[in-house]
Amino acid sequence: MNDTLTTIFNRRTIRAxxxxxxxxxxxxxxxxxxxxxxxAGNMMYYSVIEAKDQTVxxxxxxxxxxxxxxAKAPLVWVFLADTQKWVNYxxxxxxxxxxxAEGTATWRKPGLGDMHLCIQDxxxxxxxxxxxxxxxxxxxxxxxxxxxxxxDVRDLLGLKQYTIPAxxxxxxxxxxxxxxxxxxxxxxxxxxxxxxxxxxLHLEDLKTAYGPMEEEMRRHxxxxxxxxxxxxxxxxxxxxSSSFMEEMNRSTKAFMQHWDGPEETLG
Numbered sequence: 001m002n003d004t005l006t007t008i009f010n011r012r013t014i015r016a017x018x019x020x021x022x023x024x025x026x027x028x029x030x031x032x033x034x035x036x037x038x039x040a041g042n043m044m045y046y047s048v049i050e051a052k053d054q055t056v057x058x059x060x061x062x063x064x065x066x067x068x069x070x071a072k073a074p075l076v077w078v079f080l081a082d083t084q085k086w087v088n089y090x091x092x093x094x095x096x097x098x099x100x101a102e103g104t105a106t107w108r109k110p111g112l113g114d115m116h117l118c119i120q121d122x123x124x125x126x127x128x129x130x131x132x133x134x135x136x137x138x139x140x141x142x143x144x145x146x147x148x149x150x151x152d153v154r155d156l157l158g159l160k161q162y163t164i165p166a167x168x169x170x171x172x173x174x175x176x177x178x179x180x181x182x183x184x185x186x187x188x189x190x191x192x193x194x195x196x197x198x199x200x201l202h203l204e205d206l207k208t209a210y211g212p213m214e215e216e217m218r219r220h221x222x223x224x225x226x227x228x229x230x231x232x233x234x235x236x237x238x239x240x241s242s243s244f245m246e247e248m249n250r251s252t253k254a255f256m257q258h259w260d261g262p263e264e265t266l267g
Contacts, residue, residue, distance in 0.1 A: 014139025017172025081118030
């Protein structure tokens with residue numbers, strides 16, 4: 001197995017970090033590696049905000065379901081789906097005016113398709129950063145809760161109409177680097193990879209798909225109902241029907257409506 005696959009196969013989420021800041025050389029390599037991520041048309045439809053001010057990190061920790069590890073993390077990156085910069089470029093660089101003058105194109109505001117491409121770009125960049133960090137001995141953790149409380153996040157980070165939070169990743173050198181923690185189980189490939197068309201999975205298929213994870217959780221006494229419940233019970237009651245998922249859905253709808261709503265004045 002080559003070094004790249006070894007890095008991928010050994011990656012795990014790290015939430016506890018050493019207090020020392022990221023070495024400047026490692027940070028520069030991390031940034032350069034992130035920029036090598038695939039991008040739609042090489043347009044770099046994303047931006048990354050590094051939260052350095054402790055006040056900003058503290059607020060992000062509160063906005064993201066009160067997770068102190070965010071405030072304590074040495075490096076916090078918010079990956080934005082961002083076509084605002086291209087909207088600005090099209091207008092300020094004269095492309096829109098030329099298109100109208102020549103009769104070749106009329107201005108259209110960015111749509112949900114543009115948003116989808118931007119989100120893809122941002123998350124591909126984030127995962128590239130995560131793998132690069134792992135290769136440098138830097139741990140990482142995705143923070144999905146960044147898509148909650150959109151209005152608060154927007155105001156805190158000064159986001160424009162066509163910039164939305166796609167994901168957030170926190171980084172740091174692992175507090176216990178020698179800690180040999182068992183890697184979490186995954187579904188077998190046969191349950192995930194399909195040929196030619198979608199295959200609808202039902203109960204027996206799903207038991208096969210999530211059986212390894214359920215077995216692991218039962219071994220660690222993590223399932224509900226006195227550890228007699230299923231992995232479906234665990235996620236249904238802990239996540240799917242939770243208040244934070246209700247907020248994620250509300251917030252996501254809010255930023256989609258803002259993006260797709262009346263266009264705001266540039267400036």
